[in-house]
Amino acid sequence: MPSSKSTAARAPQRKRGELRVAALQDAALAVFAEKGFEAATMTQIAARAGAPIGSLYQFFPNKDVLADALIDRYAGQLGEALDALEAALPGLSTAALADALLDLFPSRRHERDAALALVDSRPDRNTRSAALRDMMRDRIAALLARRAPDKPAQAVRDVAIAFLGSMKMVAMLEAEPAPAQAIAEFRSMARLYLVDRLGA
Amino acid sequence: MPSSKSTAARAPQRKRGELRVAALQDAALAVFAEKGFEAATMTQIAARAGAPIGSLYQFFPNKDVLADALIDRYAGQLGEALDALEAALPGLSTAALADALLDLFPSRRHERDAALALVDSRPDRNTRSAALRDMMRDRIAALLARRAPDKPAQAVRDVAIAFLGSMKMVAMLEAEPAPAQAIAEFRSMARLYLVDRLGA
């Protein structure tokens, strides 16, 4: 049975509907990024999209579903980026792999900011966030495993979690924003670590 | 002139008042940590402290002031811990210094959880958070500078920011909570980095 009372997002059926949901999602992305999940209001989001509230509720029956839809969209984009990385993996040095991973979040600024606002700071209703995190963890572990075939799977997973943490920290520092040199230092730290664990 | 309309927390004048604010702050700490800033309600906090709402507002004229008071209290505790570290510094190896810093947030679990909930995810009203972060950055930079007297101040500051980021990440991983081995990996990463930058 589906979770509690959330129902799902209604998919648009006509071209006008597709434009609407795109505008609504973009607006939601911006407002969530600026104000955070709780402080963002449905009225603000609709206004930002130039749509009446009723239209917002036509496609997203409540605020949680709207947030979930954004996280899902972001997860899809990250998945595609990881596909590309996986294809390019054989030609990459460990340091280059580290850099590519560290660029994953910053490369999509608006989605990243909204994700930072949505993924944490949502009591209970964070199933989607957990799923996103686990997906990232598993896929990164898979990448790393191919570069360290002799390392136990458990150990690879722990390295993946640690590195994922550093990826998230880079995203947070960039969103803050911190001085470019300081961010470079942090990236260097993550790179140093990955080379230490996997070899060059 | 003081910021906008916030006024300040009223200091208790009698012994009973001191007990009240202590109870109220402890309750606020717990509720903020559990629910986050926005979702936590003044009614919940008062109830948790066994106090009527009126008493809560007697000492904290609004929710923001209450949050600020908690951040200030936490900043004070961290300052004292840094005093102790500063005194012990001459006898510490770089790795030991790194470990001590990485323990700074986790050593006070409840305050840490509330700080994580309050420091981010508060649009606009985050002056206190910024002050806390800057204080930490400057004090860590001061510690590091004493171990690397020849390094330019600017470079030391960037290392401090990067290391502070890793300290925060450790706190987040512990609050999540992540597997102990993964946290150990992350700590090892930060240690590795600091030794690389400052020497043993």
Next chain:
DNA sequence: GACTTAGATGAGGGCATCCTCATATATCCA
């Protein structure tokens, strides 16, 4: 061109939240 369905629209119901305030009680000091 008529019919069916997707989408548009926005006033307002219901509700939870922050905070006020008038009154009552406890605490301390001279």
Next chain:
DNA sequence: TGGATATATGAGGATGCCCTCATCTAAGTC
């Protein structure tokens, strides 16, 4: 002890938010 002030107390005002719904318009389909 008596007076002054700090603290206690909780009903309810004001506000803003999420979401509904009844009605209307546009878009496809035969």
